[in-house]
Amino acid sequence: MEHVEKIIDEKLQGKALVTEHKVQNGKKLFIESYGCQMNMNDSEIVASILAEQGYNTTQFLEEADLVLVNTCSIREKAEDTVRKRLQKYNAVKQINKKMKVGVLGCMAERLKEKFLEEEKIVDLVVGPDAYRDLPNLLAEIEAGRDAINVILSKDETYGDVSPVRLNSNGVTAFVSITRGCDNMCTFCVVPFTRGRERSRDPKSILEEIQSMVDKNFKEITLLGQNVDSFLWFGGGLKKDLNKASEMAQATAVDFAQLLNMCATRFPKTRFRFATSNPQDMSLDVIYTMAKHRNICKYLHLPVQSGSNKMLKAMNRQHTREEYKTLVDNIFKIIPEMSLSQDMIVGFCGETEEDHQDTLELMKYVKYDFGFMFTYSERPGTLAAKKMVDDVPHNVKKRRLKEIIDLQQEHALYRTQQHLGKIEEFLIEGTSKKNPNEWKGRNTQNTVAVFPKDDYKLGDFVMLKVEDCTSATLKGTVVGYSDNN
Structure with a gap:
């Protein structure tokens, strides 16, 4: 979703x-x-x-x-x-x-x-x-x-309401750039609960980021149900673009352009974004990510299933082959890119063969992270109305376990790639397990823990990675990064 x-x-x-x-x-x-x-x-x-x-x-x-x-x-x-x-x-x-x-x-x-x-x-x-x-x-x-x-709006984006930052760590913040979703995935309730897709005025987005930077936030995540289909042409629903004037269409701002504006205007601020959708992910976005050091090399790219039959049943707008080609192109442009997945296990009609297709796709990509769930029917969705939730619970559980076990293997393979390297991390809080250690993230969104020494919350530091589990890196700070 x-x-x-x-x-x-x-x-x-x-x-x-x-x-x-x-x-x-x-x-x-x-x-x-x-x-x-x-x-x-x-x-x-x-x-x-x-x-x-x-x-x-x-x-x-x-x-x-x-x-x-x-x-x-x-x-x-x-x-x-x-x-x-x-x-x-x-x-x-x-x-x-x-x-x-x-x-x-x-x-x-x-x-x-x-x-x-x-x-x-x-x-x-x-x-x-x-x-x-x-x-x-x-x-x-x-x-x-x-x-x-509960009226859903065509143009409400709360662009002019300055959110009060709550329970913030003071280092990372979220800025919403789109609301709603136009993708009618059969398992998903979002288009019905959050309405159709509309984008927020880039000017108001940049103003909100400026106010965050003024408060010393170091990393901003641009948020939307589907950020890469961001399109600003003066307001209103995205699907009404063809009704806009020629001028509005010609000067429309897409997601790659918005990302470029953010990264250029705030060179010391790190940017992330979530969530993306494979069929809307243009290589322009990947080239923009490659061009700017301050755009994190991490992409959440939900696939939901590795089986074409399931993808069709879910009304996902891509095939497994198209997804693999996209992944190949991403790694060609940014070899160090980190990818994460969403996976729904046991969707209506899923066979053992479909499940094997998913495992095969995972082996092809070797995701750094994953968000994996068994399918549960949501009232109001097309699947609930038209399809039978026919995969037995115990089969769903077994398949989910196989997918999680494989993801753990890949996660360890990915964290091991960092061993021995010196990488930049942003300190974003104290380690949960040890009050004398900081935790931070690198550009790939991988978490590391390391001794606090004299470093402070919000510092960018260079860390020598010495050890790892499938989820966390460990190491020693060798100094500040030149980004402070």
């Missing part, structure tokens, strides 16, 4: 957001997010809108005037978790009578009737394009009415 949605960081799930305290704000907002990085980013937009309405964030659910949960529809697990959280909020609501509860994000559209009318759990339901309407919706609740807005 072309998402950022996918890079689901388990550490961040359900973590309450904390923003700077505004003295004049008297009301308390408790907001937690589930699912993808886009959702985390959207919660920052919501916090920014509500700060203007007199709300400061709190980490204590019990004292909140307003509790919001930003939801995800990608996997069943996320949905179950949200339901459990709502029961917890309800228990607190019995004690704190003034507390209001709202559901934001991707589950809002699908479960609005259930939440508001049948289960009466929540006071407020707000879809991903309706966050600007929050002040009106809150006024509705104050007046004792249920409030709901």
